[in-house]
Every structure is written in structure tokens, then in C-alpha cells.
Amino acid sequence: xxxxxxxxxxxxxxxxxxxxxxxxxxxxxxxxxxxxxxxxxxxxxxxxxxxxxxxxxxxxxxxxxxxxxxxxxxxxxxxxxxxxxxxxxxxxxxxxxxxxxxxxxxxxxxxxxxxxxxxxxxxxxxxxxxxxxxxxxxxxxxxxxxxxxxxxxxxxxxxxxxxxxxxxxxxxxxxxxxxxxxxxxxxxxxxxxxxxxxxxxxxxxxxxxxxxxxxxxxxxxxxxxxxxxxxxxxxxxxxxxxxxxxxxxxxxxxxxxxxxxxxxxxxxxxxxxxxxxxxxxxxxxxxxxxxxxxxxxxxxxxxxxxxxxxxxxxxxxxxxxxx
Amino acid sequence: xxxxxxxxxxxxxxxxxxxxxxxxxxxxxxxxxxxxxxxxxxxxxxxxxxxxxxxxxxxxxxxxxxxxxxxxxxxxxxxxxxxxxxxxxxxxxxxxxxxxxxxxxxxxxxxxxxxxxxxxxxxxxxxxxxxxxxxxxxxxxxxxxxxxxxxxxxxxxxxxxxxxxxxxxxxxxxxxxxxxxxxxxxxxxxxxxxxxxxxxxxxxxxxxxxxxxxxxxxxxxxxxxxxxxxxxxxxxxxxxxxxxxxxxxxxxxxxxxxxxxxxxxxxxxxxxxxxxxxxxxxxxxxxxxxxxxxxxxxxxxxxxxxxxxxxxxxxxxxxxxxxxxxxxxxxxxxxxxxxxxxxxxxxxxxxxxxxxxxxxxxxxxxxxxxxxxxxxxxxxxxxxxxxxxxxxxxxxxxxxxxxxxxxxxxxxxxxxxxxxxxxxxxxxxxxxxxxxxxxxxxxxxxxxxxxxxxxxxxxxxxxxxxxxxxxxxxxxxxxxxxxxxxxxxxxxxxxxxxxxxxxxxxxxxxxxxxxxxxxxxxxxxxxxxxxxxxxxxxxxxxxxxx
Numbered sequence: 001x002x003x004x005x006x007x008x009x010x011x012x013x014x015x016x017x018x019x020x021x022x023x024x025x026x027x028x029x030x031x032x033x034x035x036x037x038x039x040x041x042x043x044x045x046x047x048x049x050x051x052x053x054x055x056x057x058x059x060x061x062x063x064x065x066x067x068x069x070x071x072x073x074x075x076x077x078x079x080x081x082x083x084x085x086x087x088x089x090x091x092x093x094x095x096x097x098x099x100x101x102x103x104x105x106x107x108x109x110x111x112x113x114x115x116x117x118x119x120x121x122x123x124x125x126x127x128x129x130x131x132x133x134x135x136x137x138x139x140x141x142x143x144x145x146x147x148x149x150x151x152x153x154x155x156x157x158x159x160x161x162x163x164x165x166x167x168x169x170x171x172x173x174x175x176x177x178x179x180x181x182x183x184x185x186x187x188x189x190x191x192x193x194x195x196x197x198x199x200x201x202x203x204x205x206x207x208x209x210x211x212x213x214x215x216x217x218x219x220x221x222x223x224x225x226x227x228x229x230x231x232x233x234x235x236x237x238x239x240x241x242x243x244x245x246x247x248x249x250x251x252x253x254x255x256x257x258x259x260x261x262x263x264x265x266x267x268x269x270x271x272x273x274x275x276x277x278x279x280x281x282x283x284x285x286x287x288x289x290x291x292x293x294x295x296x297x298x299x300x301x302x303x304x305x306x307x308x309x310x311x312x313x314x315x316x317x318x319x320x321x322x323x
Numbered sequence: 324x325x326x327x328x329x330x331x332x333x334x335x336x337x338x339x340x341x342x343x344x345x346x347x348x349x350x351x352x353x354x355x356x357x358x359x360x361x362x363x364x365x366x367x368x369x370x371x372x373x374x375x376x377x378x379x380x381x382x383x384x385x386x387x388x389x390x391x392x393x394x395x396x397x398x399x400x401x402x403x404x405x406x407x408x409x410x411x412x413x414x415x416x417x418x419x420x421x422x423x424x425x426x427x428x429x430x431x432x433x434x435x436x437x438x439x440x441x442x443x444x445x446x447x448x449x450x451x452x453x454x455x456x457x458x459x460x461x462x463x464x465x466x467x468x469x470x471x472x473x474x475x476x477x478x479x480x481x482x483x484x485x486x487x488x489x490x491x492x493x494x495x496x497x498x499x500x501x502x503x504x505x506x507x508x509x510x511x512x513x514x515x516x517x518x519x520x521x522x523x524x525x526x527x528x529x530x531x532x533x534x535x536x537x538x539x540x541x542x543x544x545x546x547x548x549x550x551x552x553x554x555x556x557x558x559x560x561x562x563x564x565x566x567x568x569x570x571x572x573x574x575x576x577x578x579x580x581x582x583x584x585x586x587x588x589x590x591x592x593x594x595x596x597x598x599x600x601x602x603x604x605x606x607x608x609x610x611x612x613x614x615x616x617x618x619x620x621x622x623x624x625x626x627x628x629x630x631x632x633x634x635x636x637x638x639x640x641x642x643x644x645x646x647x648x649x650x651x652x653x654x655x656x657x658x659x660x661x662x663x664x665x666x667x668x669x670x671x672x673x674x675x676x677x678x679x680x681x682x683x684x685x686x687x688x689x690x691x692x693x694x695x696x697x698x699x700x701x702x703x704x705x706x707x708x709x710x711x712x713x714x715x716x717x718x719x720x721x722x723x724x725x726x727x728x729x730x731x732x733x734x735x736x737x738x739x740x741x742x743x744x745x746x747x748x749x750x751x752x753x754x755x756x757x758x759x760x761x762x763x764x765x766x767x768x769x770x771x772x773x774x775x776x777x778x779x780x781x782x783x784x785x786x787x788x789x790x791x792x793x794x795x796x797x798x799x800x801x802x803x804x805x806x807x808x809x810x811x812x813x814x815x816x817x818x819x820x821x822x823x824x825x826x827x828x829x830x831x832x833x834x835x836x837x838x839x840x841x842x843x844x845x846x847x848x849x850x851x852x853x854x855x856x857x858x859x860x861x862x863x864x865x866x867x868x869x
Binding site for chain 2: 031033052053055057058060062063066067068069070071072073074075076078093094096097098101102103
């Protein structure tokens with residue numbers, strides 16, 4: 001897998017907004033519903049381009065996703081977007097009963113997930129969504145790691161029938177992929193780096209954190225770690241995980257989510273039945289977050305154990321325990 | 324606007340729905356009779372009349388949508404679909420069972436769900452408060468596609484506790500969805516009790532007006548009001564419509580009526596035959612406005628409507644077929660403007676075929692012609708004309724006339740057979756007793772030959788003779804002086820209904836005895852039977868129940 005050399009930072013939401021317009025040109029059946037956050041989610045671009053296919057229902061998340069369900073019932077590919085704190089936070093039942101149960105073609109693309117929402121604080125720091133979304137039959141759960149993967153995965157979502165939950169982060173993210181070569185398929189993780197002592201499995205912003213942690217581990221601890229971008233949390237790439245378990249004997253999940261039920265849970269569930277090895281789950285340790293200004297985000301992540309240095313330290317301890 | 328509802332046929336189908344629903348619930352041992360019954364007319368008016376749908380091609384693109392947001396009304400919904408021909412009627416017996424296509428709450432049909440659903444079910448209900456939002460999405464998408472179809476959504480009053488209903492309400496008004504009609508089943512009961520105790524919804528009309536909806540409030544068990552309201556909603560521009568249908572939970576089976584206990588409880592299976600009998604014995608009170616003189620017709624209609632009559636009987640006499648003259652089509656035309664109550668026009672006229680168009684144009688809902696006044700080919704012409712105009716066709720016979728030989732060819736299409744118990748011409752005549760055995764035999768013969776329509780008793784019907792003809796099988800009871808001969812119209816109608824109900828309660832009690840569950844039935848029915856205890860001579864038994 002080729003990584004981008006540039007290391008520029010791009011905004012995932014802008015990538016979403018642009019991709020949606022592009023998809024909208026290609027697919028006239030794409031419609032978009034917003035909930036008073038269309039400027040922030042960048043879906044307004046779609047609204048400006050296709051005003052008759054764009055519906056703002058105001059601050060009403062239950063209505064937001066259910067209207068999307070109705071649009072999908074009539075043959076539309078319906079995108080519904082707002083902040084992750086409220087979608088799925090406020091409308092789990094509607095997602096379950098109105099979208100997933102009838103397996104409708106609704107794409108829930110949300111932003112501001114995890115601790116990196118920053119200044120807004122814990123009320124807005126969604127750290128439970130992967131657990132809830134993963135548990136609903138028919139739902140697919142995607143967590144892109146950079147702007148390139150957002151664009152590619154929006155296109156994949158449009159071509160995939162049925163409900164999709166895609167989780168984006170608020171801050172600009174380092175570009176990890178090369179637009180011309182990167183590939184993303186549902187149910188497939190991307191092995192970004194080979195290793196032999198452990199495999200770091202990240203999603204979202206924590207993929208770049210994993211890469212940095214792997215560097216630290218190599219340089220400071222002489223530990224050789226592989227890195228996987230597990231953007232497809234559900235369906236998860238069982239084969240890749242099994243191979244990583246066989247090759248490295250230790251799996252470490254890293255996510256901006258509660259350590260319960262998210263990517264770590266999915267990884268553990270997969271290997272525990274296929275090829276059991278120790279799984280170290282790094283995430284938010286079952287506590288609520290707190291505010292931090294944009295310039296303090298690294299500090300926030302560090303305090304909650306999600307900085308590259310902190311991750312590296314935990315991985316080193318886990319490797320040591322094994323030996 | 325002409326309702327074109329073929330009133331009696333619609334009533335017959337809805338009765339069949341109630342019977343099927345209760346059979347399913349009893350068989351399943353659980354389910355929601357309350358909502359199935361309060362919404363029976365709403366779903367019937369839609370599926371049997373107003374909804375543009377095709378049971379042979381359920382997902383046809385141009386169809387109207389019916390979104391049943393109160394999923395617990397499933398048994399009634401399934402029964403409506405079955406009577407509409409979406410799936411075999413016998414399948415209702417699998418309700419709520421393992422492997423049944425009739426799941427506890429309806430499931431949207433798809434390839435993935437085909438084991439648990441039947442084609443025609445658009446929406447997976449069960450979680451309250453969502454359906455109206457989904458309908459907003461459907462309405463937006465269909466408008467976007469330039470479709471001329473309409474979205475109908477059934478919502479509940481308990482369901483309206485959900486904040487999402489009001490989110491949806493705001494958005495439908497914002498988007499000016501005139502292709503959306505919500506119908507509120509306002510039965511005033513939710514699972515824990517009465518809505519106004521659990522979470523008051525009133526003033527419900529004001530709420531919807533304030534949310535910028537077009538609001539129509541009606542009696543949700545009167546199909547004519549439902550059809551009229553739906554027609555009006557289809558004409559509204561730039562606004563969604565809500566029809567507030569005031570209904571009675573459990574309507575159709577008296578001990579289930581307006582009783583929160585029956586929100587989600589099944590009757591014991593062994594009671595099924597009695598419940599079916601009760602539903603089958605539904606009757607209509609039809610005051611004849613020529614009683615008490617040939618004037619004040621409008622006032623008499625209004626009084627009958629207020630008094631709880633079901634339909635208005637119009638005795639049309641031309642002075643030739645009968646030796647009296649009352650009124651003709653032009654009068655009916657004028658009267659039509661004051662009410663949506665069904666008009667049952669009994670044409671005592673010569674050569675009805677020649678003037679039938681006038682009565683169709685006068686917007687009668689039932690038109691009965693005399694077997695003595697037309698030959699088979701004339702009746703044939705009248706019959707098909709009436710049906711194509713959405714009017715219930717009927718045949719009347721005089722006391723000394725037998726059913727015409729050719730009637731058997733029309734049993735599928737005739738909605739009412741009027742067996743007159745006086746010689747027509749004048750109001751206030753005495754009931755001719757020899758008509759009774761004739762009626763009993765005719766009903767038997769008709770039922771044996773598969774006739775599903777109504778038998779009407781007309782002439783000298785009062786609280787003494789009504790029980791006799793009701794017992795004989797008449798289900799439309801035309802009454803003249805018994806209603807208009809007293810200043811207390813409402814009291815008179817109540818008394819007539821009571822006299823029929825005495826017969827009914829006796830019949831049901833006897834049935835319970837014959838199937839060996841008399842005590843059980845007395846317990847179930849106790850609070851209904853108390854006012855009848857004296858007449859049924861069961862005071863001691865009732866007293867001993869405690």
C-alpha cells in the first residue's frame with residue numbers, strides 16, 4: 001500500500017461534501033437530508049448544487065434519519081448527516097427499526113466523532129457509536145482515516161446497497177493515501193506496514209497515530225510493528241486479522257472510542273474464534289471526555305492515552321508481557 | 324362530491340375484516356383487538372375504496388402508499404390486506420406464530436424479508452412515532468419524481484406522545500406536502516389507560532392547526548365521513564392534511580369497547596364463535612323521513628343524525644306505482660347538501676330504469692328498486708349502472724311478492740334486499756305478521772346461496788316488531804313513526820337499538836350455553852349484560868358471579 005508522501009492535512013468533511021456533489025452528478029437518485037448542521041457537515045454544497053434534492057429538517061435527528069428512510073423506500077439513495085453525538089446518539093431506535101430492519105439504502109455520514117471534537121466537550125464527544133452501530137443487523141460501519149479514503153469510501157457506499165454508517169472526525173487529518181493508487185473495499189483492511197512483533201490496528205484519526213507509534217516503537221523500543229487501517233469496522237477483515245495474528249502474535253487496536261464494543265471488540269471477536277492471540281485494546285478507558293481547545297488536542301489525546309508516545313508505551317508493555 | 328363508496332358493500336367488507344382479525348387474535352392467543360377495531364373503518368375506507376393500489380402488483384410504481392405507523396393494529400391491517408386479496412384469508416390463522424408471514428408487527432416486504440412479510444406491506448411498524456417521518460420522506464421523493472400518487476399514514480393518539488410525531492409534523496408543513504394525508508385514530512386509549520390521563524393530547528385539533536396542517540375532524544367509524552374527508556384532503560394544495568378520526572377502541576365487540584384492558588389482550592379461543600356472531604349481527608337503524616308528514620325533511624335528517632341513526636331512508640313515491648306521492652330526485656338533490664350521511668333511496672316508482680340516472684345524479688348511496696316495477700333486463704341495466712357509479716344496488720319486494728326467480732343471478736352484486744312488511748304507499752301502517760316467516764325463509768335461502776349483503780326490514784318497525792325481524796336476519800331496520808312519532812328522537816333510536824340488543828345478547832348467551840361456556844361468557848360480558856339482566860332473566864346468575 002502506497003502512502004502519500006506529501007503529509008498535507010485535509011478536512012474529511014470537505015472531502016465528504018465534494019464527494020457527495022460528485023456522486024450526485026453521477027447518480028440522480030442521490031438525495032441528502034440535513035439537521036441544521038449542513039454548513040458544518042459540508043452537505044450544503046450538495047444543497048447548493050441540487051436544491052430540490054436537499055432537505056433540512058432542523059434540529060430533529062429522529063426525523064432526519066426517518067425521512068431518509070422514507071426517501072430510500074421510494075428508490076432514492078438517501079444521505080443523512082449531522083454530528084455523531086446525536087446521530088446515532090439520539091436516534092438509535094429509528095436507525096434500527098426504520099433503516100436497518102427493512103435494509104434500506106440510507107447512508108448515515110456523521111462528523112465530530114471521538115475526543116477530537118475538542119472544545120465542545122464530553123456532551124459532543126461520541127465514543128459509543130461503533131458499539132451501537134456494529135450491533136445492528138444489516139448495518140455496515142466505516143471509519144475512514146483521511147480525506148482520500150473519505151472520497152473513495154463515499155463512492156463505495158453509494159455502490160453498496162443497504163445501510164451504511166460512516167464516522168468522520170472534526171480536525172483536519174493527515175493525508176495517508178495516494179489518490180491514484182489507494183483502494184478501499186468493504187470487509188477489507190489495508191495493511192500499511194508489515195511487522196513481526198505486533199500489529200497495530202487503527203481506524204479514523206488513530207491510523208496516523210498508529211503509524212507514528214510504530215515509528216517510535218521501532219526507534220525507541222526496537223519493536224517491529226505492522227500497521228493496519230481497519231476502516232471497515234463491520235464487516236471486518238477476518239482474514240487479514242488472522243494473518244496478522246499468525247505473523248505477529250499480538251494485536252493492538254487503537255480507536256477514538258470507548259474500549260468496550262468498538263474496533264477493539266470487533267478485533268477480539270474475530271481472532272478469538274479464528275486464531276486466538278492477545279489483543280490489547282487502546283481507546284477511551286470507559287470514561288467521558290472533556291473540553292480542549294484546538295491547540296490543546298494533542299494534550300487531550302495524550303491525557304486519555306491516545307498520543308503516539310502513549311500508544312507506543314502501551315504496545316511495548318504488551319510485547320514485554322508476552323515474552 | 325360524489326362519494327362513490329358503494330356504502331353497504333364497504334360495510335360488509337369491513338365487517339369481514341373485524342371477523343377475520345378477531346379469529347386471528349384468538350388463534351394467536353395474543354394481539355391487539357382494540358386498535359384493530361378502532362381503525363377498521365379507516366383502513367377499510369382506504370383499501371376498499373380510496374387507496375390507488377393493486378393487489379396483483381403490490382409494488383406498482385404509480386401506487387399510493389399506506390404507512391401504518393401504529394404497527395400494533397397489525398391483525399386488523401392483515402385482515403384488510405387479506406380481504407383485499409393480498410394473501411389467502413386462511414393464512415390469518417398463522418398470526419404471530421413461528422414461521423408466519425404475519426409477524427406480530429408488520430414487516431416491510433422485501434426479498435430479504437419474504438419469509439416474514441407479504442407483498443403490499445410497505446413499512447415495518449412496531450416502534451411508535453416513526454411512520455409519519457418516513458411518510459414525509461416518501462412524499463418528498465414522490466413529488467421529486469413527479470408522481471401523482473398520495474401517501475396515507477395511520478397514526479395513533481398514544482403514539483402522538485412521541486416527540487418525533489411533532490418533528491415530522493413541522494417538516495411536512497415546511498415542505499408543503501399536499502401529497503400526504505395523516506389519519507389519526509383518536510380512540511383515546513393507550514396501553515396504560517386513557518390518553519387524557521396518561522398524557523393528554525387535547526386540544527388535538529388546535530395542535531395540528533398550530534402546526535400548519537389542514538385539519539378535518541370526523542367520526543372515524545362513519546365510512547361516509549372518512550371517504551368525504553379523504554376526498555377533501557386530496558384537493559388541498561400546499562399543505563398536508565390530517566384527518567382526526569374520532570374512534571372507539573374495540574368498536575364492534577361490546578365488552579371490548581372503550582376498555583383499556585383490551586388494548587393488547589386476546590379473547591379465549593373458545594369464545595371465537597360468539598364474537599364472530601356478534602360482529603356478524605351488526606345492524607343499521609334507518610329512519611324514514613316521510614314519517615310524521617311530508618315536511619321538515621332537513622330538520623328530520625339532522626335530528627336522526629344527532630340521534631345516532633346510521634342511514635337515512637328516503638321513500639320515493641311517484642303516485643303511480645303506489646297511490647301516494649312524496650318526493651323525487653330533485654328533493655334528494657337538495658337534501659344531499661346538508662349531510663354526508665348515507666341516503667338509502669327506496670324507489671316506489673314505475674319504470675325505474677328510465678329515471679335511474681336522476682337518482683344517481685342526486686348522489687344517493689343506496690338505491691333500491693321494486694322487483695314488481697322492473698323486469699330482469701331492466702334490473703340488470705340498473706344494477707350495473709349503480710355499481711359502476713359506486714352506489715349500492717338493492718331490490719325491494721312487497722308483502723305478497725316472492726323473491727323474483729332471477730334474483731339468484733345477482734347475489735354477488737346486490738347489496739340489499741328489502742322485504743317490505745307493509746304494502747308501500749303510506750307511513751304509519753301496521754306490520755303484517757305473515758311477512759315474518761317469509762323473511763325467515765328468504766334469509767335462509769339467500770345465505771345458503773352465498774348472499775353476503777344486507778336484508779332490510781321496512782314497514783311497521785317499532786320496538787316490538789324490530790326484535791322479530793332482527794331475529795329473522797334483517798340488518799337494516801327502517802323505522803318511521805317509532806322514531807319521528809316522539810319528540811325525543813335520540814331516546815327513540817336508543818330504545819330501538821336496545822330492543823335489537825336484547826335479541827343479540829340472548830342469542831350470544833344461548834350460543835355460549837350450547838358450546839358449554841355460559842359461565843365464562845357471563846363473566847366476560849358481565850358489565851354489558853347488567854342492563855339486560857331483567858329482560859334476559861339472568862339477574863340471579865349475574866348476581867352470583869361476583
